[in-house]
Amino acid sequence: MKKITTSLLCFVLIVMSITVKAQDMEYSKKVIKKLASPAFKGRGYEANGDKIASAFIASEFKKSGLIPLNRNSYFQDFELSANTFPGKVEVKLDGQLLQTAVDYLVDATSPSVKGTYPVIPVTRIAINTPEKLMTLVNRAKGAFILLDNRIPSGESADLKQVVSDNIIKLKTNASFDFKGLILFSEDKLTWTSLTYQNPRPVLHVNKKGLDPATVRTLTVNIEAKLIPNYRTRNVVGMVKGTSASDSTILISAHFDHLGLLGKKVYFPGANDNASGTTFMLNLVRYYAKNAPKYNTVFIAFSGEEIGLLGSKAFVKQPLIDLSKIKFMLNFDLAGTGEDGIKVVNGKIFRPQFDQLVKLNDIYKLVPKVDIRGEACKSDHCPFYEVGVPAFFIYTLGGTPAYHDIYDRPENLPLTAFENYFKLMVKFIQTF
Template identity: 30%
Template structure:
């Protein structure tokens, strides 16, 4: 390529990045958040903080004002992290992490259920329960409210031909009391004070040992990408509503970041016209699902979304659902109209597994869905 052509191309690149309703920027955010250097945005290697600093600097770069000092709202939680590789061998056979065994957080509920359902179980010296299951459970990050709660290692029982006798487990887990994590928040001042708030969780399941990284492209780098894209568009013009953007950690540990934000809010909920949470935004071949669509204070927004969709055919279907504590909108629904959007159908890589990667994250419906949201927020 000629040098002048290259210079023109490089000069045009920021314009392309700034073009409204283009998935280039969203893909860039997903790729960065789902990369190995973010360690699955969990507590191991401080993946959550690495992601938060990236997002805060991105908020500053695109022109958002900080809602808290340096865009950060700090809080603490208790959690576990793995320090180093994990390995498990039973009866002399070395097992593969994730596909053949999984380490799950302990709680009183899982402890009683798992032990009664397990085909066999054995407690190791350090209190860990090893349990045999026909099928391994969905992975969740290692978070426990109590230091002395033993954790579980699930093993596919068909791998063990006879009762497990020789067990060699090397699973270095460290408990962190009051681990400091953070929400990331910015805003754009609008023509009026009335606010539209966009939220998404940026944390994911971290790592399991050295070899397994949960990249979390669909869950929820994609939702963060959509929120950051809306923020970028809002910052490039004077929006009608004041636009607030909140990105939470601690979702995978039980909606902890959003709970803290709702109880320690830097904004006046009386001024919030709508809060829209986006969690898992790749794919969408079957349309969009809207949780808390039927409440008195949210139904008008759902109806508006449906009318917009009838005109544009952006989504195959927009399905209303009741309110549930299944994502970060939940705590805010006590204070202001709050909905939660997620896509239905693929393509995406997986759920809480190492296959949820950027490469598998389909954005074929992204622009159409984003246009719907932008018109709801008067940003079109």
């Protein structure tokens, strides 16, 4: 009887553990899909994208019973400035409608512009001296300059520098009296978010079959809106540790992405960073059920894409004692992993990095744990700069989609997701 009970118990436990495991991947896929769905508006500052996403994350924190750290709230409000594109975004070259985010992008600094304008097509040779630049600018009064920005073979490094400096002048010099700039290239279209507007509109065009030298007119309608005091929010919660120590482990991921480019186009940001946010939510669920040794604080940051503004705001007005943070782990881009993971600050915190490699050698969880030095490219940075020991870890390999409309859940392999999660749980145990 006892034997039967034991084997029955074993069976039940095995079934339970399989269910928990399967449930986690199922949960992860569901959450990534949700965060990257049109309803979340690209998690930017148009149509309340950031509010919808942060509310969802807070509800997940609540479900797991996390302790709010801002009195009774999971939210930490802060303000940022954002140039947004909530309205019309339409571009036609010689009457042909271009497809937004497929054929072209509006530069993140662009102001509004509406009308039909003459286009003056030139190549990089037309701006490779200060004199030529001024001649072109004077000729282009009231027109758009279309610069074929493909680099001709044989352009020297010195000339490259002059041309790129002059492109910056064309974008930013308020005293130049021409209407706007079109940059044509065959490079991948990669978008960003910025906090300001430049004096004139800039379009980045990469359209197959388009001969930039033949373009004569631009018809454009772009509604840009600079919001100087946009109120957004981080989401912060804690699981209490079992030890009496007042040390903290900090786990973070940014939930924001690039938002909308016009009413119809949104940037899903599945890998960047629905994947990291979901990775963190898995850790939330895990530690809510398996109490950690140290107080473990979870932060989903807003404002990352626009300049690490959520993490900067937190460091400026911390809800926890930053000097008590034993270690910070920031997850940004967690959705691939066929080539392993890369650890920013691995060279700085070498004993912790070596520990991580050792664990991976023993348990064989991800293909490789790669090392990197400092890189102020994600939300660990403002913490690291004030002395908090921190890693920023990202997965390697897989999809090339990045800051474009192709960063979608269906393109995300989640190759290492489960094993990466196991590795992190084992790593956190070593503190």
